[in-house]
Amino acid sequence: MLVPAVHRAAEGHDGDRPAADPARKFLRFTALIILSGIFLQRFGPILGGSYLCIVGPIGIVLAAYATLSGTLTFHLPRLMVFLALVGWILIGASIRSTFPDLYAAPPSWNSFGQFVGLTAFGVLVSAQPIEERRFLRVVNACLVIVAVAGILQFVLQFVGLGLFSFRGLVPENWLLEAPFYNTAIEIGTTGYFKSNGFFTVEPSVFSQYMALAIIIEVLMLRRPLPLLLFGAGLMCSQSGTGWLMIFSFLVAATLSLGGRGILICIATLIVCGVGLGALALFFPAGFDLFVSRTGEFSEIGTSGNLRFVTPWQIGAYVLDRTPWAALYGLGAGVSEHLGMRPPWDYNLNPPVKISLEYGLPAFILYVMFLLTARRTRVQTALLIPVLVLQMLTGGYQQFAPILFPAMLLIMVAELIPAEISDLRPAPLPPQPASTGGIMPLKSAARTP
Numbered sequence: 001m002l003v004p005a006v007h008r009a010a011e012g013h014d015g016d017r018p019a020a021d022p023a024r025k026f027l028r029f030t031a032l033i034i035l036s037g038i039f040l041q042r043f044g045p046i047l048g049g050s051y052l053c054i055v056g057p058i059g060i061v062l063a064a065y066a067t068l069s070g071t072l073t074f075h076l077p078r079l080m081v082f083l084a085l086v087g088w089i090l091i092g093a094s095i096r097s098t099f100p101d102l103y104a105a106p107p108s109w110n111s112f113g114q115f116v117g118l119t120a121f122g123v124l125v126s127a128q129p130i131e132e133r134r135f136l137r138v139v140n141a142c143l144v145i146v147a148v149a150g151i152l153q154f155v156l157q158f159v160g161l162g163l164f165s166f167r168g169l170v171p172e173n174w175l176l177e178a179p180f181y182n183t184a185i186e187i188g189t190t191g192y193f194k195s196n197g198f199f200t201v202e203p204s205v206f207s208q209y210m211a212l213a214i215i216i217e218v219l220m221l222r223r224p225l226p227l228l229l230f231g232a233g234l235m236c237s238q239s240g241t242g243w244l245m246i247f248s249f250l251v252a253a254t255l256s257l258g259g260r261g262i263l264i265c266i267a268t269l270i271v272c273g274v275g276l277g278a279l280a281l282f283f284p285a286g287f288d289l290f291v292s293r294t295g296e297f298s299e300i301g302t303s304g305n306l307r308f309v310t311p312w313q314i315g316a317y318v319l320d321r322t323p324w325a326a327l328y329g330l331g332a333g334v335s336e337h338l339g340m341r342p343p344w345d346y347n348l349n350p351p352v353k354i355s356l357e358y359g360l361p362a363f364i365l366y367v368m369f370l371l372t373a374r375r376t377r378v379q380t381a382l383l384i385p386v387l388v389l390q391m392l393t394g395g396y397q398q399f400a401p402i403l404f405p406a407m408l409l410i411m412v413a414e415l416i417p418a419e420i421s422d423l424r425p426a427p428l429p430p431q432p433a434s435t436g437g438i439m440p441l442k443s444a445a446r447t448p
Helices: 002-011 023-040 055-068 076-096 109-123 132-159 203-221 224-237 241-256 258-282 284-298 303-308 310-321 350-358 360-371 377-392 400-412 441-445
Strands: 072-074 124-126
Touching (some): 002 023, 002 132, 023 132, 023 400, 055 072, 055 124, 055 400, 076 350, 076 360, 109 124, 109 400, 124 400, 132 203, 132 224, 203 224, 203 258, 203 377, 224 241, 224 258, 241 258, 241 377, 258 284, 303 310, 310 350, 350 360, 350 377, 360 400
Antiparallel strands (some): 072 124
16 A cells, blocks of 8 residues: 555646656656665675675666666766766776785775766756655655554564564575674663664664655655654664754754744754653653663764764774875775774774775765755755765665665755745646647538
């Protein structure tokens, strides 16, 4: 029942759009990209110790087809920045080839191909502008699916029904769970688990989807029931990265939208406060653990420390040992195999990973690439939380289930502001075919 709802959102809910409405093709493309990212992100072959999520190749094929069929076209300014980025990476690789390998692994052309191939998705743009409200309805119709799945997954464990991992159901060499992701995470010592949205690789990814949906509802759609649903999903995830996105959105909205932004901030804080209150009332152990996580940044080995502190420590370690890496980079994939002694558990976010592997100039070009677009006011308000999602909450420069939706929202979809599209007259119903000036036979018979 939920997937047909996505179809209805893409087709338009007013029932009077012409059958040849060209926007439908782009909206169907959007739905396919997001749904494939939700349903298939745990699957892909593991090649030579690294993984290849199948969402990336599927998205590239869909984008190629959409381009050939005229649904997408090239955004020339972004294409130029992208070519400059690839050119700098290749120049750095050529210069670096004269240096000895100082770390545990040489550069990986496989990693380079993944980075360039997935980033290339952003050189495209919708061939014609799309109505803002229709586009965002399709995005959130897709996210309703993972919200319902995640809430059911969380609630059913209290009656003895729980499925948090696909191990035993999917062949191991096609399953992207541990050690790559923390798919099943217990809530303290309660014996219960954080919801991972059933389909997503981690509770943190589920929380990020929910935060994105909440922001879209608050900014544009303003529907109470979906907002309640997404808020419940965020609570069930028990993850902090979604809350970080919401906080960044509130700051950006307050600074950029004036009085309306302040009202949005107040309304969002009220909704979040009600959600936290409900969590404290119905699941106090989960609430206590959630609140205790605010000190994770300084605790070595915790998720917050690994995600937000260690990347910068690793960057300092590498630049102290090999200062030239700031200009040319270490090479694709090398930052994941530094071979430090003693071994150090760490994560890398896109700013640090791209800078260490391809050089600081490459990262500057990457940011320029992301920012080069014409955006509506709503897309501008989405920009900061989406960049926080893409840059700080995980290694998403090569994770298509997050990267592709993020690019769709702030780059690929060129939207018509709702305040403009709402003033347009409703489309006329299809007219009968022209008779070429010849009167219909029945009328002609009555002509004297």
